Amino acid sequence: MWQKIFPDRFALLKTFICIFLILSFLVRTVFLFWSFGEIDTSITTIISTFGIGFLFDVGTVSFFALPYSLYLLLMPQKFHGSIVDKSITYFAYNIGLIIFLFSFFAEITFWDEFKNRFNFIAVDYLVYSYEVVKNINESYPIPYLVGLILIAVGLLIFITYKKAAFTKTFKSNTPFKAKLLPFLAVLFIAIISGLFIKNKQAEQFANRYNNELSKAGIYSFFAAFRNNELSFDDFYKTINTDKAFDLVKASYKNEKATFLKPKDHSILRTIQNTDSVAKPIKPNIIFICIESLSGKYLNTLGGDYNITTTLDSLASNSIFFTNLYATGTRTVRGMEAITLSIPPTQGRSIVKRTDNIGLFTIGEVFKNMGYSRNFFYGGDGYFDNMNTYFGGNGFNIVDRGRGFLLDKEIKTTRTNIEDDEVTFENAWGVCDEDIYRKVIKEADMAHENNKPFFDFVMTTSNHKPYTYPEGSIDIPSGTSRQGAIKYTDYAIAQFLKIAKTRPWFKNTVLVIMSDHCASSAGRGELDINNYHIPAMICNLQDTAPQKINKLCSQIDMFPTVFSLLNWDYTSNLFGKNIFSMKQEDERAFIGNYRKLGLLKGNRVMVLGDQKKFNFYEWNSTNNNLTLIPTDKNYLDTTIAFYQAANYLYAHNGLKTQQ
Template identity: 40%
Template sequence: MRKFLSSIPARFALVAFCLFLAFSLLSRFALFLSAWREISFDLSLPEAFAVGMGYDVASAIFAAAPWLLLGILMPGKWLQKRWMKYLLAGLAVIYCGLLIFITTAEWFFWEEFGARFNFIAVDYLIWTQEVWGNISESYPMAAILPGILLLAISVVYGLRKMGLFNFMENAPTSLHHRLSALAILLLIPFLTTRLVSQSAIPTFGNQYHLEIAKNGCWSFFAAFKQMELDYQRWYLELPGNAALSATKRMLVTENEKAYSDLTEDLSRTIHSDKDEKDWNIILVCMESMSGDFMSYTGNKERLTPNLDRLAENSIFFENLYATGTRTVRGMEALTLNLPPTPGQAIIYRPEGTNLKTTFGPFLDRDYDCGFFYGGDGRFDFMNRYFSTAGCRVVDSNAWKKSDTTFKTAWGACDEDLFNKAISEADKDFSKGKPFNFFCMTTSNHRPYDFPAGRIDLTPADRRAGAVKYADWAIGDFIAKASGKPWFGRTLFVIVSDHCASSAGKEDIDVTKYRIPGIIYNPGLIGKKKITKLASQIDVMPTVLGLLNWNYQTLGYGFDYLSPAIESVPERSFVSNYQKIAMITRNSMTILKPNKKHSSYNCLLETGELSFMDHNTEKYHSLLHDTTAYYQSASWLFGSGKLKRNAQ
C-alpha cells in the first residue's frame, strides 16, 4: 500500500482530493458564518459538521477520480517534458477554477435561497439561456470570472512553489500500480453511492443545520437524479385504502358531494342552485409577492399601495398560504388544486401532461383559455403543461417585437404582459367569446430591473424597487382594463406564486409561505375578508363558486364563500421538496423521507414551534389526516387518474 501511495496515479488523486476537501470545508465555514444568527449552538451543530465532512469526503473521492484516471494513462517519462508540465499546470488551473466557481456559486445561491444546491440549481443548469441572462444582469460577472481565473492561477502557482507538482511528477509507477489504481477507479461509484446516501442525513431541528450537513456538489447531483420522491417508498402510509377513504370523507361537504361510492374515485360534483354566470376570468400569478410586502401583515413601507387598495375592495384571503417555494409549484396549486406531492412540481415531471385542471369547466363552456408569459414558456415545461391542459400559449415566442418595450433575462416587464393580455381580451370580446387567462409575471424577480419613470424607486433599490414596480403595473393594468367594455363582466384574481424567500431555521418556516389572494371587481361582487386559514388550492374553487357553476373535480380545494365551508376544519398545505406538511391555526404536521414525521404546536404569526405531545388524540388525528391527504394525492397522480381521458 505504501508503494502504491507513492505512485503517480495515487499522488495525482491525492492532491485533487485534498484540494476539493479544502474548498468544501471553506465553503461550509463561510455559509456557517453567513447564517450564524439562525444557527442553534447546541450538540446538533458539531453533528452537522461531522456529517458534512462525510459528504465532503465522498464528493472529493469522485472529484479525484478523473485525476486518478489521468495518472493511470500518463506515461511517467512524459512528466519530465516541459510541455507536459505546462499542460498539467493548465489542467490544475481549470480544476481550481471550477472549485472556486462552485464555492462562489454556492455563496450566492445560499444568499438567495438559504440552502445548498437543490432542484432550483438543477433548473438553473438546464435552462441556461434565462438563467445565465439573469445571473449576468444580477451580478458583476465581468469582474467575477476574471477574478476567479486570477485566483485559480495564484493557487496553482502557490502549489508549485510548495513543491506539490514535484511531488506529483517525481514518482515511480509500475504496471501493478496502474492496475491497482484502475481497480480503485472502478470501485468508486459502487462503494461511495452505497455507503453514503443523502437520504441518510440525520433529522435536525434547525433547517440550517441540515443544509450545513450537505455537500453542494453531492446534493446537486442527488437532486438531478431524483426529481420525484416515490411516496410509498419514502413516506408514512396508512394501510390499504384507508388514505383514500379518509380523504374522500374529508373532502365531502353539503354542496360538494362524492361523485360515486367507489373508494378509488375521489372526484366530487360541485352543485349550485343559482343561475350560472358567464364572467371572464383574468388570473394574475405574481412572482414572489410575499404577504410581508403588504400593509395587511403590518408592513409600513408603502411598497404596495395598489394591491393594498384592491385588497380593501375585494374578496380578500387574509390568511392564504402558498404550497411551495417555486413558481411551478404555485401554478400547480392554482390549476390542479392538489396538495404538493414530494419532489419536483407535477408541471415539471414528464407525466405532467394532459391533466384535469381548473381550465376544464371553462373549456366545457367554450371559453378561450390562455397562458400568458413575457418570457420563454418552455422554461420549467410551462408551455407543455398549459398547452396539454387545453390552453393556447401566448409566451414571448408568440409576441410581436413591438409588444415588448422593456425586458430582462426572464422576459418582458409586467406592464408589457398586461398590455398583451388586454389586447387579446379585446379580440375575444369582439368575437363574443368569454375568456379565462392565466398571466404569469416576472418583474419581481432577480435582477429586479424595470422601466424608468414609473415609481420613485430605481433598480438600485433591488427587491423593494421590484416590488413597488410590480404593484404599479397591477394598478396600471386595472386602470386600463376598467376602460374596456369587457371590464364589467370580468373577475380579476391576483395571487402570488410563492414568497420572496423560503429560508428559515425551522423544519419548515410557515412565515415564509403567507401570500395575498385577491378576487376583484366591485361591479360584480362585494368586498369580504376571508379570515379562515386557506391554501392556494382553494382560490380557484372559490372563483368557480362565484360563477355558480356545476362541475366535477378531482381537486382538494374548497369554495371559501360557500356556507358549507364552516364545517370544514381549517388547514393549509406547505412544502419544501422533501418535506410536506399540513398546518392548522395552531399546529404543523410534517412528513419526511424514510417514513419520518414531526408534529408541532405552531404559532403562525411568528413561526415558533414546540413539539406536540405524542400521547394526545390531537396528535394522532393530525398525523392521520396529513398522511391521508398526501398519500392519496400522490396516488392520484401516480395512478393516472388525473389524465384528461381517464375514467
C-alpha cells in the same frame, strides 16, 4: 505517514485535495456567518456540522481524484515528466481548479436565492440554461467574477509551484507498488461514498440550516440529479388506499357534492352552487399570478414597507383572504396548486412531469361554461415546461417565444409578444406593464367575439435581477426586491387605469394571488410564515368588500370563485369553497419537493421521505415549531390527502376522461 500515502508522484494530487477541502471549509464558514441568526450555534452542533461536512467533502473530492490517481498508477515510471505527462497533468489540474471555483461561486448564488445547497431546483435549472445564465449575468457582475475566478486559478497554480508539487510529481521515481496504496485509498473512499453514503445522511440535526451546512454542494447536486423523482409508496408512510380515499371524501361532507364513483378510488363529483335565488353568472375572469410576493410585504397583512399602495387599496375593496398559504416554493408548484387544485405532490411539480396533458384542470370547468382559456407569460413558456402543460390542457399560449415548438400532439394556438410590443425585457421576460398591455389587447379582441374569457397571467418582474423600466417608480431598477415589488404594484395600477376604460371591464372579475413567497428557507422542516401569500377577488359585481380570515390554501381559490359565480359543475379538484368551510374544515397544504405538510390551526404534520413524520405545534408569533406527540388521526388524514393525490396522478385519475 503522509509520504507513504502520498509519495512524490502523488504530490500534485495531494495539493489538489487539500485545496478543495480548504475552499469547501471556507464556503461552509461563509454560509455559517451568512445565516448565523438561523443556525444552531452550540459548540457541539457546530463541531458536528463541520465534521459531517468534512466527511462529505472527502467523499466528493475522491470522485475527482479517482481518474487522475488511476492515471498516475498506470503511467509507467519512465514517462514521468514527459511532454504527454505534463500536458495531461496541467490540463487536468487547471480544469479541476476551474470546476471547483465555479461550483463554489454557483453555490453562493444558489444560497443567496434559496438558502440551500444544490438540490432538485439546481438540476432543473440546467435544462433552462438560457434563462438562468441570462439571469445570473443580469444579477451579478459576471466579467468581474470570471476575472476573479481566473485570478484565483492563477494564484492557486502559483502556490502549487511554490510548494514544488509539480516538480515532485514530474521528477519522481515512485514505483508501481508505492503508487498502488494511494490509488486504492482513493478508490475505497469513492466506492464507499458512491454506493453507501446518501446525501440525506448529512441531515442529522433538527435545524434545517445545520443540515444544509453539513452537505457538500457538488455531492448534493449529483444526489439530486439521481433522485429527482420520488415514489410516494416507496419513500413515504402510507395507509390502506381505501381508507385514504374514505378520509378524503369525508372532508367534503359540508359541501353540496355528489360523488360520481363513490365506490372507486376517485374524488370525481358534482358540485351544486345554484338554487332558486342564486343564478349562474359568466363574467370574464383575469387571474393575475404575481411572482414571489410574500404576504409580509403588504401593509394590509401587517407589513410596514409602504410599497404596495395599489394592492393594499384593492385588498380593502375586494374579497380579501388574510390567512391563505401557498402550497410550495416555486412558480410551477403554484401553477400546479392553482390549476389542478391539488396538494403539492412529492418530487417535481406535475407541471414538469411526463403524462401531464389532458388533465382535469380548472380550465375544464371554464371550457364547460363556454369560456376561452389563455395563458400569458412574458418570457418563453418553454421554460419549466409551462407551454406544454398549459397548451396540453386546453389553454391558448401567449408568450415571448424564441422558436421552441410545442409537442405535435398539443392542439392549441400560440401568439407571440412581438418586438414592437416590448418596452423593457430582462432574463425572465418582458416587464409587467408589457404583459398587461398584451392582456388588454387580447381582451379587446375577445370582447369583439362576444365570448367570455379566462386569462391566466404569470408576471415576472418581481424576480432577481429585479429590473424594470427606469423612472417608473422612485427606487432605481435592479437594486432590491422592494423596488421590484413596488414596480409590480405600480404595473397593476397602470393595468387597471387602462382596463377600466374598456367596455369589458365592468363584467370582468380580477383574481390576484401570488405563486409563492419570496423565500422559503427556515430553521425547521417547513417555515410556515414563508408560505403566507396575499389573495383577493376584485370587481365582482353586487359583492361587498370583506376580509376572510379562514385558514385556507391556494388550491381553494377557484372552487371559491366558482361558488361566487353560482356555477354547478363537475369537479375533480381537491380544493373547497372557502365560504362553506366550517372551523374544522380549515386547513392549508404546504410543502417542498421532499417535505409535505398539513396545517390546521396551530398544528402541522410534516411527512418526510424515508417514511418519517413529525408533528409540531406552531407558534405564529416567533414562527417556531415545537415537536409534540403524534395524533394518529391527524397523521392518517395528512397521509390520506397526499397519498390520494399521488394515486390519482399515477393511475390517470386526474385525466379528463375517466
